[in-house]
Amino acid sequence: MRSRRGPVRRCAHQKKFWRNHVLFPTIAAKCGMKKSTVVGEEFRMAKCAYCSTTIIFGGKSEGKLRFCNEQCRNKGVLLATSEQVPVNVIQQKACEIRQGNCPKCGARGPIDVHVSYQVWSAVFLTSWKSRPHVCCRSCGIKSQLGDAAFSLLLGWWGFPWGLIFTPIQVVRNMVGLARGVDPSKPSAQLEKIVRLTTASQLIQTN
Numbered sequence: 001m002r003s004r005r006g007p008v009r010r011c012a013h014q015k016k017f018w019r020n021h022v023l024f025p026t027i028a029a030k031c032g033m034k035k036s037t038v039v040g041e042e043f044r045m046a047k048c049a050y051c052s053t054t055i056i057f058g059g060k061s062e063g064k065l066r067f068c069n070e071q072c073r074n075k076g077v078l079l080a081t082s083e084q085v086p087v088n089v090i091q092q093k094a095c096e097i098r099q100g101n102c103p104k105c106g107a108r109g110p111i112d113v114h115v116s117y118q119v120w121s122a123v124f125l126t127s128w129k130s131r132p133h134v135c136c137r138s139c140g141i142k143s144q145l146g147d148a149a150f151s152l153l154l155g156w157w158g159f160p161w162g163l164i165f166t167p168i169q170v171v172r173n174m175v176g177l178a179r180g181v182d183p184s185k186p187s188a189q190l191e192k193i194v195r196l197t198t199a200s201q202l203i204q205t206n
Contacts, residue, residue: 050076082199094186102136113189114140116147117169121158148173
């Protein structure tokens with residue numbers, strides 16, 4: 001009696017090959033996704049090289065870097081210049097900011113970058129973004145709670161992305177509230193902002 005397992009296996013293999021090598025790459029190219037660096041045929045959404053916002057459609061490119069809009073692209077150009085700034089200079093300036101007063105409320109530090117996540121929708125229009133705040137922990141919590149409430153109120157009213165990104169942005173705010181930042185040293189995000197600011201000053205002086 002002839003077994004049917006052979007043809008079934010070949011058919012499943014063909015479907016898997018078509019899905020991984022034809023379908024997924026086509027969708028990824030249209031949606032701004034790129035192939036993951038891990039082993040396997042998996043894809044992940046592209047993120048803005050400057051603000052880390054997830055890019056679904058469109059975006060701007062500068063060399064190998066991808067940005068969510070023209071403003072982030074212009075700021076991202078500073079990344080190349082910022083690499084010329086010595087590491088010890090960046091670390092020293094970041095420590096000075098961390099030990100200073102909060103730019104928002106004037107309270108003593110530690111000061112660092114606290115990121116809040118926001119989304120709003122109107123029928124077929126949905127906008128989402130990440131907002132870094134250089135401030136104290138208390139002001140960072142207020143920003144994250146505020147953007148979580150903003151997203152809960154105004155994020156749901158778009159289809160389909162409003163329904164998808166509203167819970168994502170709210171959860172990201174809650175995770176930021178629970179996790180916070182390391183109070184013992186400046187974060188990588190604070191050093192990045194200091195590096196870009198220093199690079200901008202160098203460009204203006206030259």
